[in-house]
Amino acid sequence: MVGIKDVAKAAGVSISTVSRVLSNGEYVSDDVKERVHAAVEALQYRPNRVAQSLRSQKSQIIGLIVADIQNPFFTAVSRYVQDAAYENGISVFLCNTDEKADKESQYIDLMHEENVAGIILAPTHQSHSSINRIINLHIPVVVIDRQVENTSIDSVYIDNTAAAYKLTLHLLENGYRKISAIIGSGSTTGKLRYQGIIQALYENNIAADKFLLRFVNATLNEGYTSTLELLDSDNRPDALIATNGLLAAGAFRAFRERKISIPDEMGFACFDETIWTALMDPPITVISQPTQDLGRTAVELLLNKINDPSNAAREVMLKSTLIPRESTKRNGQEK
Amino acid sequence: MVGIKDVAKAAGVSISTVSRVLSNGEYVSDDVKERVHAAVEALQYRPNRVAQSLRSQKSQIIGLIVADIQNPFFTAVSRYVQDAAYENGISVFLCNTDEKADKESQYIDLMHEENVAGIILAPTHQSHSSINRIINLHIPVVVIDRQVENTSIDSVYIDNTAAAYKLTLHLLENGYRKISAIIGSGSTTGKLRYQGIIQALYENNIAADKFLLRFVNATLNEGYTSTLELLDSDNRPDALIATNGLLAAGAFRAFRERKISIPDEMGFACFDETIWTALMDPPITVISQPTQDLGRTAVELLLNKINDPSNAAREVMLKSTLIPRESTKRNGQEK
DNA sequence: CTGAAAGCGCTAACAA
DNA sequence: TTGTTAGCGCTTTCAG
Numbered sequence: 001m002v003g004i005k006d007v008a009k010a011a012g013v014s015i016s017t018v019s020r021v022l023s024n025g026e027y028v029s030d031d032v033k034e035r036v037h038a039a040v041e042a043l044q045y046r047p048n049r050v051a052q053s054l055r056s057q058k059s060q061i062i063g064l065i066v067a068d069i070q071n072p073f074f075t076a077v078s079r080y081v082q083d084a085a086y087e088n089g090i091s092v093f094l095c096n097t098d099e100k101a102d103k104e105s106q107y108i109d110l111m112h113e114e115n116v117a118g119i120i121l122a123p124t125h126q127s128h129s130s131i132n133r134i135i136n137l138h139i140p141v142v143v144i145d146r147q148v149e150n151t152s153i154d155s156v157y158i159d160n161t162a163a164a165y166k167l168t169l170h171l172l173e174n175g176y177r178k179i180s181a182i183i184g185s186g187s188t189t190g191k192l193r194y195q196g197i198i199q200a201l202y203e204n205n206i207a208a209d210k211f212l213l214r215f216v217n218a219t220l221n222e223g224y225t226s227t228l229e230l231l232d233s234d235n236r237p238d239a240l241i242a243t244n245g246l247l248a249a250g251a252f253r254a255f256r257e258r259k260i261s262i263p264d265e266m267g268f269a270c271f272d273e274t275i276w277t278a279l280m281d282p283p284i285t286v287i288s289q290p291t292q293d294l295g296r297t298a299v300e301l302l303l304n305k306i307n308d309p310s311n312a313a314r315e316v317m318l319k320s321t322l323i324p325r326e327s328t329k330r331n332g333q334e335k
Numbered sequence: 336m337v338g339i340k341d342v343a344k345a346a347g348v349s350i351s352t353v354s355r356v357l358s359n360g361e362y363v364s365d366d367v368k369e370r371v372h373a374a375v376e377a378l379q380y381r382p383n384r385v386a387q388s389l390r391s392q393k394s395q396i397i398g399l400i401v402a403d404i405q406n407p408f409f410t411a412v413s414r415y416v417q418d419a420a421y422e423n424g425i426s427v428f429l430c431n432t433d434e435k436a437d438k439e440s441q442y443i444d445l446m447h448e449e450n451v452a453g454i455i456l457a458p459t460h461q462s463h464s465s466i467n468r469i470i471n472l473h474i475p476v477v478v479i480d481r482q483v484e485n486t487s488i489d490s491v492y493i494d495n496t497a498a499a500y501k502l503t504l505h506l507l508e509n510g511y512r513k514i515s516a517i518i519g520s521g522s523t524t525g526k527l528r529y530q531g532i533i534q535a536l537y538e539n540n541i542a543a544d545k546f547l548l549r550f551v552n553a554t555l556n557e558g559y560t561s562t563l564e565l566l567d568s569d570n571r572p573d574a575l576i577a578t579n580g581l582l583a584a585g586a587f588r589a590f591r592e593r594k595i596s597i598p599d600e601m602g603f604a605c606f607d608e609t610i611w612t613a614l615m616d617p618p619i620t621v622i623s624q625p626t627q628d629l630g631r632t633a634v635e636l637l638l639n640k641i642n643d644p645s646n647a648a649r650e651v652m653l654k655s656t657l658i659p660r661e662s663t664k665r666n667g668q669e670k
Numbered sequence: 671c672t673g674a675a676a677g678c679g680c681t682a683a684c685a686a
Numbered sequence: 687t688t689g690t691t692a693g694c695g696c697t698t699t700c701a702g
Contacts, residue, residue: 003679014689019681027687049448050394051679054385054694061428061449069404069414079404082431086438091445093396094429096417103421110426113384114396220610249610256614275555275584276609279591281616338695349673354697362671386695389678673702678695685690 002043010039022047053115062302063093063111063119065104067186071218072245072274073289074122077144080295081120088303090117099124099186099218105133112137118302120144125188140305144298146188147315154301156294156316160189163287163320164196164241167269170285170322171239172204175330176267179206180237182226182247184218193243193271212237216247223250231258239267239328245274252280268327282326290318337378345374357382388450397637398428398446398454400439402521406553407580407609408624409457412479415630416455423638425452434459434521434553440468447472453637455479460523475640479633481523482650489636491629491651495524498622498655499531499576502604505620505657506574507539510665511602514541515572517561517582519553528578528606547572551582558585566593574602574663580609587615603662617661625653 008015013032021028021036028036039045053059064081066074078094085092093116095107101124108130111119118140123130131153134141142154171179181197184190194215198208212230216222223242230237231254242248248270260266262282270277273288297316304311343350348367356363356371363371374380388394399416401409413429420427428451430442436459443465446454453475458466466488469476477489506514516532519525529550533543547565551557558577565572566589577583583605595601597617605612608623632651639646 001679005679015679016681016690017688020688023681029687032688046444046448048389048450048679050385050389050450051694052681054383054389054678054696055680055682057694059385069417070410075405075410078429079431082404082429086430089445091428091430091449093426094413094417095421095426096414109381110424113381114426115383115385246610249614252614274611275581276611276615279584279587279615280611336695340695350696351674351698352672355672358697364671367672383695386678387697389680389694390696390698392678671702674700676697676699678697680694681692683690683692686688 001048002045003048004045006043007036007039007045010043011035057115059115059117060089061091061093061114061116062299063095063107063114063116065095065097065107065111065119066122067099067124067218068096069094070246071272073145073272073291076291077122077295077298080292081299084296084299088299097124101130104130108133108137112139117306118142120298120302122146123188124186125191140302140309142298142301142305144294147192147317151315152313154305154313154315156297156301156318157189158289158294158318158320160192161196161199163271163289163322164193164243165200166196166322167241167285167287168197168200170324171241171267171269171328172200172206174263174267174328176239176328177206178209178212178237179239179241179267180209180212180230181214181241181243182223182230182251183213183215183243184247185215186218190215190218190243197241209235211235218244218246220246220250220253223247224253225250227251227254228258231255231260237266239269242268242270245270245272248272248277248284252284263327263329267330273323278325280327282329285325285328286323288321288323290320293318336383337380338383339380341378342371342374342380345378346370392450394450394452395424396426396428396449396451397634398430398442398449398451400430400432400442400446400454401457402434402459402553403431404429405581406607408480408607408626411626412457412630412633415627416634419631419634423634425634432459436465439465443468443472447474452641453477455633455637457481458523459521460526475637475644477633477636477640479629482527482652486650487648489640489648489650491632491636491653492524493624493629493653493655495527496531496534498606498624498657499528499578500535501531501657502576502606502620502622503532503535505659506576506602506604506663507535507541509598509602509663511574511663512541513544513547513572514574514576514602515544515547515565516549516576516578517558517565517586518548518550518578519582520550521553525550525553525578532576544570546570553579553581555581555585555588558582559588560585562586562589563593566590566595572601574604577603577605580605580607583607583612583619587619598662598664602665608658613660615662617664620660620663621658623656623658625655628653 097104269285277284432439604620606622612619
């Protein structure tokens with residue numbers, strides 16, 4: 001391993017001079033600068049970030065904690081977080097919690113032990129203690145995909161309630177009345193979306209039906225079985241909303257199996273645009289979330305906080321978009 | 336920050352004793368052990384991995400370098416790699432190269448600077464120098480998704496050629512003759528799959544047609560435009576193979592747009608099972624790759640190498656599975 | 671069985 | 687403008 005000492009020797013200077021050249025280059029003569037750079041080049045020297053981190057108590061690593069990278073929403077977000085991090089020479093630890101509190105807290109320990117510069121956290125609804133934990137550890141944090149009551153925390157989220165409201169309204173406008181939803185129970189976004197749905201229902205004088213609005217684990221399988229229950233009941237809805245991509249796939253499978261005709265027999269819409277939603281038969285109406293913006297903004301906020309922890313916390317709300325497609329267009333009925 | 340010193344003081348022992356208790360616990364009296372553990376508990380002490388890493392020249396971090404986490408194959412693999420890593424108390428850096436050589440090499444530098452314990456690399460076809468680089472840096476590495484000529488490297492890959500052969504045969508057996516393919520050009524798996532395809536063609540006395548077998552960038556858009564070209568030519572194929580999920584989605588979009596009826600007018604199959612493939616209309620025949628096995632095996636091999644670098648390199652080939660569905664079943668024609 | 675002491679590779683005062 | 691020095695928090699000989 002070639003260390004700063006080797007470079008110093010090769011360049012005929014002291015190690016602190018090398019360090020100086022490599023960090024900012026101030027107060028160093030051009031001559032020395034050149035010699036150092038030449039030596040670095042010749043020896044293929046790369047500073048040891050572990051040593052840097054230990055000594056300076058800073059690091060170039062951030063943690064990204066999400067429920068499941070296979071959830072298309074998080075896949076997209078994590079991609080964009082990584083892009084933004086890469087542009088800043090930062091590495092990212094990716095962690096899947098599966099919405100398990102114990103995994104989440106273990107990962108936070110890990111992040112702490114690795115002395116990460118900051119954490120981007122997509123919390124489950126039980127994450128209150130996790131967030132406090134991170135704060136007590138004095139680790140800069142930005143929370144994504146959720147609004148946090150504690151005003152001193154940076155956060156980026158989308159207009160969940162408004163989006164769900166908009167989507168429900170869209171269904172109503174297309175003639176659907178008996179609207180059901182399968183809602184991810186692990187995340188807080190689920191609750192917010194639920195609120196948007198019942199608000200739209202309420203404003204249109206439709207009584208909320210507990211049976212039709214279901215909180216389930218955000219997995220394909222739960223989406224499937226839950227939809228099946230809905231379909232097989234004598235209280236069958238005429239439209240269904242799935243609050244994420246996994247649930248949507250499960251619901252779709254159930255429709256297939258029961259040979260439900262969409263959009264005539266049943267309207268269908270979901271959250272999260274993926275490469276497949278537009279290609280289904282029929283194409284699915286979705287709420288598209290601004291994942292790229294979300295990822296980049298999260299990194300931006302985090303770096304801000306890291307660079308100056310005294311910076312006031314910011315709260316950024318991003319707008320999602322309704323993409324109307326065939327799956328909610330009742331026969332001939334145009335909006 | 337609470338350090339080992341604080342624990343030592345609280346337990347009334349020296350720091351080396353604390354270290355000993357925490358590392359293996361050998362040669363320490365039960366009494367002392369208890370006191371140390373109590374102090375650790377009381378102070379909520381967590382060892383600083385950065386210091387550990389610097390001092391011991393080991394680390395608990397591995398790097399995972401893939402082309403694009405949004406490629407469903409890599410999404411799945413990375414999830415399973417992370418699961419396996421988590422079970423071993425290891426963190427993972429995730430890096431997307433977009434198949435760009437410069438990004439790949441920058442990430443390798445980064446991994447080196449962060450002193451990672453090892454790297455799991457899904458190489459592009461230009462990765463030869465990257466691999467050499469990693470080896471020169473003495474970083475344990477396992478290559479996934481590709482067979483490496485250098486026999487001293489651990490690798491896990493699937494039977495790409497055989498899978499493509501099997502898939503092509505399936506198409507032929509279902510009465511398709513003019514078989515085309517859009518093949519990801521960035522990865523080496525593409526070439527292997529190409530070989531499987533032409534082998535099947537050759538054995539069935541079908542002349543290979545350069546026009547029909549195309550190497551393209553593994554993106555949705557290239558899949559789309561390339562398929563469009565195929566469809567609009569006067570040399571239109573009667574079946575298409577897409578060698579990954581992104582290309583498949585692009586192809587499907589093209590079919591939609593040209594209102595191609597599948598499987599009658601055109602047979603269609605692709606690599607990579609996702610939650611959507613079975614839900615399309617018609618359901619798509621796929622080659623399902625053993626992503627979970629791949630991820631876990633990669634971690635296993637890597638840990639082996641890390642624990643004892645003198646271990647002989649192993650090469651593991653995993654079998655993929657053909658899942659026949661409607662998209663390759665010509666009207667009434669049963670295999 | 672336990673403690674003292676020497677660093678891992680680097681940064682940041684402080685001197686010169 | 688440059689070098690000397692003292693650690694960052696921990697592991698690991700080497701004595702005791």
